[in-house]
Amino acid sequence: MDGSAPDAVLPAVRPRAPVPRASGVGERVIELGLAACSFVSIVVTIGIVLVLVLEASRFFAEVSLAQFFGDTEWTPLFRDNQHFGIWPLIMGTLVTSAIAMAVALPFGLLAAIYLSEYAMPRTRSILKPALELLAGVPTIVYGYFALTVVTPALQQVIPGLAGGNMLSPGLVMGIMIIPMVSSLAEDAIYAVPDSLREGALALGAGKLPTILRVIVPSAWSGIAAAMTLAVSRAIGETMIVAIAAGNQATFSADPREPAETMTAYIVNISKGDTPNGTLEYRTIFAVGLMLFVMTLAMNLISYRMSRKLRAQSRA
Amino acid sequence: MATPPRIDISGRREGVWSERAFVWVCRLAVFLPLAVLAWLLGQVIAQGVARIDLAFILEAPSQLDATTGGIWPALMGSLWLIGLTAAVSLPIGVGAAIYLEEYGKRSKLATVVEIAIANLAGVPSIIYGMLGLGLFVRAMALGETVIAGALTLSILVLPVVIMSSREALRTVKDSLREAALGLGATRWQTTRHVVLPMALPGILTGAILAISRAIGETAPLVVVGAVAFILYAPDGFDAEYTALPMQIFQWTSSPKRDFLTNAAAGIVVLMLTLFLLNSIAILLRNRFQKRMY
Known part of the structure; x- marks a missing residue:
């Protein structure tokens, strides 16, 4: 090697100056x-x-567990009439997450089918990273977007929509989660052995029936794992709901109403001036533990499902 | 031999229309979110770009007047945070990746570490904030300082660093390792002089992605006590601090609507920074891919 052309390609493996003795x-x-x-x-x-x-x-x-789980009012900051019922926070979390999933699941799954089964490799190589951009935008930006753009736009259509509501952050959160669902679902679809695909086609099935009746069902455990992980992500999402959901711990399933999620509650206490060491302040750790347990459960379920998929595709 | 073309007998029985309609629905599922992203960016730029000037970058924020003041303390705070975060998380993360890929592949420790990492990757970022609050701010008595914030972010991005570094190490061909070992190099000499140089661009790409994650994080910083409103840039490890997303959060949640313009301008700066970092990451990755043979 004279050090010119091939060297430029392979700078890394060139033996260096004396390597010290081991x-x-x-x-x-x-x-x-x-x-x-x-x-x-x-x-x-x-x-x-x-x-x-x-x-x-x-x-x-x-505060007893009975109070924590048996009460539907959450007013830890009230001077009198303090209530420590976690349900309003759980409700806010579940409703916003459900809205997010209602967006992310169909979009993510269809996008995955399109990218893996229909798109030309070139189209795919452009669209996939473009979709990934959605996941790279900081959540604070989505929060701003939900508050200043989506909520006013929705208020034009839905009369009586509160300024802080569960619908707008839920929808925006769903858009944020789409790339996560689509890329995990795509991996699952990709793992379906070609023999199944070819078998269906050989039996005379069209492409669409092959996808809907053979490929998606075969990839199901992987797709379900993707969904579960997405739910966990939605439950743990913080800034979007802290900015746009209104921060009122109502116990309401109506998406037009304001709400406070578990994550938003932690943010609101942390940024306020509730003194350290007080009972009010410690609530955030109880809520945090609840949040951790919920997301951990989701992650574990997802992990088991994706292991099942791997075992299947190996068979 | 070229790969055989995929057999396409689409719609032979079910009719072409259902298939075509389905493909269009699928296309919509890809393009609609992208359109929303474009809408988002367009709105933010439209609202914020006029507010950006030199003073916006170089001045401290004003609590009274939304038309004056800027993001200097937040910008410097973010710089401190990511500098320290990189200094802490990169050595640990790359070290852990090297251990998992090059040393302890089948050890018990590696198995437990794998489970821990998989679990950590799914923990919501705000939980990291609570760990930071309990561990760094209180137990280690660091207080609500830059270093406590940076340590918290370091732990947050650690799984990202480890996973991307492992990916990079895995792309190095085993034949190279075997050649080095066969020539009498030790495990570390092989790693240090053969594997790491080859994997470096991939590791750097992952590092940049991890840093961009850290730049955009808000929730854990709120919990570990980044100050919402501060007039000075941090001047040491133990200084009070704010960060760019914190400043945006403060402006967004301000009851005075005028401040939303400032939030939009701050977002434009934040997004530009991220865009720049990601462009570098993509350039690095492309160079890396070209070199693989």
């Missing part, structure tokens, strides 16, 4: 250091559980 001890130290780096993620996982459980247990020492 020492057994040094190697061992490096390996331990690297293992320590990877150990950090275990520490973080334990740390999250510890912090949430410890702080929440201080809260539950004063």
Whole structure:
């Protein structure tokens, strides 16, 4: 090699100046250091559980679980008539998430079918990264959009829509989640063995029946895993709902009404001036623990489903 | 041999129309969200771009008058945050990736770490804020400082760094590792002099993506106590701070509607920064892909 052309292609593998002699001890130290780096993620996982459980247990020492789960009013900041019923927050979270899923599921799934089964490779190579852009926009930007653009636009169509409502942030959140659903569903569709596809076509099925009756059902566990992960994402989404959902812990399933989600509640307490160490302040850890448990459950379900898919496609 | 063409007997039995209609519905499902994105960006630019001038970049915000003041403290705060976040999360994340890919592939530790990472990747960002609050702000008594915020963001982006670095390490051919080991290089020498240089562009791409994630995060910063309104840029690890998304959040949730213009202008700056970072990431990735053989 004379160092000109091929060198420009392969700068990395060129042998460097004298490589220092290996020492057994040094190697061992490096390996331990690297293992320590990877150990950090275990520490973080334990740390999250510890912090949430410890702080929440201080809260539950004063407020019983019966109050927490048996009451439908959430007014921890009232001086008198304090209520600690989590249901309004759960309701706000579930309604906004449901709206988001109603957008993200059909759009994400159809987009995945289009990209994997119909789009030309060139079209796909442009559209896929374009869709991914939606997931890269910071949520604060979506929040601004929901509040200043979508809500006023919806108010033109739906009379009586409150300025802060569940519909607008739900819809915007759905759009944000589309690329997540579409790329995971596409992976699942891609994992369907070609033999099934060819079998259906050979039996005389058209392309559309093949997709709807063979490919999508075969990929179902993967698609379901994508949906579950998307639900978890919607439950944990914070800024969009904190900005546009109105921040009132109503116990209402009407999407035109304002609401407060679990995440938005945590933000509102954190940015306000509720003193540290008070019971009111500790509520955020109880709510945070609830949120963590819900998303963790979703993630675990999704993980199991995608493992099932992998086992199937290997068979 | 060229790949055989996909057998296309679309609509032979079910009729062409249902199939065509379906494809159009699918197309709509791709283009409608993109149209919404374009609408979003158009609106933000229309509302905010006129507000951006040199003073908007270089001045502190004003609480009274929406037409004066700017984002300087927030911009500097974001710079501090991502600088520190990169300094903490990249070495740890890349180190963990190297361990998982090059050293402990089948070790017990690696198995547990994999589960932990998969789990962490799905934890909502606000939960990281609560960890930061309990661990860095309180237990380690760092207070509501830049370093506490940066450590929180570091933990938040760690799964992203680890996963993308592993991806990059995996693209390095095993034959190269075997050649190095066969020549008598140790595991670390192989990693350091053969694998890492090859994987570097991929690792950098992942690093940039992780940093762009950190720049846009708001929720965890609210929890670990980034200040909503501050007049000065941070001057050290232990300074009070705000960040660009925090400043946008404060303007957006302000009861005075005039401040929405400022929020839009702030968003334009934020999006431009992200666009720039992602362009660099794409350039790096393209260079990287061309070099694979």
